[in-house]
Amino acid sequence: MSSTTIQWFPGHMHKARKEIEEAIPKVDVIIEVLDARIPFSSENPLIASLRGDKPVIKVLNKRDLADPEMTELWIAHLEKEHNVKAMAITTENQNEVHKILELCRKLVPNREEMGKNIRTMIMGIPNVGKSTIINTLAGRSVAITGNQPAVTRQQQRINLQNGIVLSDTPGILWPKVENPHSGFRLAATGAVKDTAMDYIDVAFFTVEYLKDAYPSLLQKRYELEDELPESEIELMEAIGRKRGCLRSGGKVDLHKASEILINELRNGTLGQITMERPEMITQELIDVALDNERKAADKAKNKEERRKRYLRNKR
Known part of the structure; x- marks a missing residue:
């Protein structure tokens, strides 16, 4: 997303x-x-x-x-x-x-x-x-x-x-979310309609943050006794198996597992969780600024290349 x-x-x-x-x-x-x-x-x-x-x-x-x-x-x-x-x-x-x-x-x-x-x-x-x-x-x-x-x-x-x-006043959003991480957090906490989000994408983003910031809450809620898996997909599969989110053949229904995670985050069942910290945001804003500079430079470069091609073709 x-x-x-x-x-x-x-x-x-x-x-x-x-x-x-x-x-x-x-x-x-x-x-x-x-x-x-x-x-x-x-x-x-x-x-x-x-x-x-x-x-x-x-x-x-x-x-x-x-x-x-x-x-x-x-x-x-x-x-x-x-x-x-x-x-x-x-x-x-x-x-x-x-x-x-x-x-x-x-x-x-x-x-x-x-x-x-x-x-x-x-x-x-x-x-x-x-x-x-x-x-x-x-x-x-x-x-x-x-x-x-x-x-x-x-x-x-x-x-x-x-x-x-x-x-x-009406609850207003803004034309564009500059920080892509904020888009995921807004979706995870329910600030946008669920039809505007992909549960699996948002759950992967959320669980990746939670395993670093609140691993003990994940272990307790989903009875994950062993060390948490490294990747978010493995962790979501482990949560899905614990909650019986299985399809035929024993495959994990990731969408169902994602809905469970997001809903339990929203209603507080997972515990008291804050999805962002001040120092984290400072770094993210620096990254966004650098990314915008890179995109602007690429745009200017492409424009100059198109101009040169146009001039060559006119000769």
């Missing part, structure tokens, strides 16, 4: 981007909901380009599914950015969710002092739990929730009746 195989930017998302761009100047605080398991990959680069100097609260939701130590590292990493505060929550704990509003008040105290509402905008990629957070803050069902990406399709303004007005 490459970053171009997913329909990242359907029409309603393009419309949402334009609406958000127009609304941001009237907002005091931006709340961006991230998936605590993939804080970088679930962070929308469009927000960084649109927010200007607005204060941003990065809410790492689903902290109960993520590795607690990694979550602390990510909070410290995110807060290195100017005017950014980060916090980790789970929507299972309503008190944690309401702390978002406390932080909003701290970031723009002058609004309340002037007797004005704090105007906030909440954003987040699909299926990150944004609608559940909104309903908790509002104390009533005002946003559609669902376990599928892209449920919210249009903006709405919600007066929380406590001095804060919240603008909800």
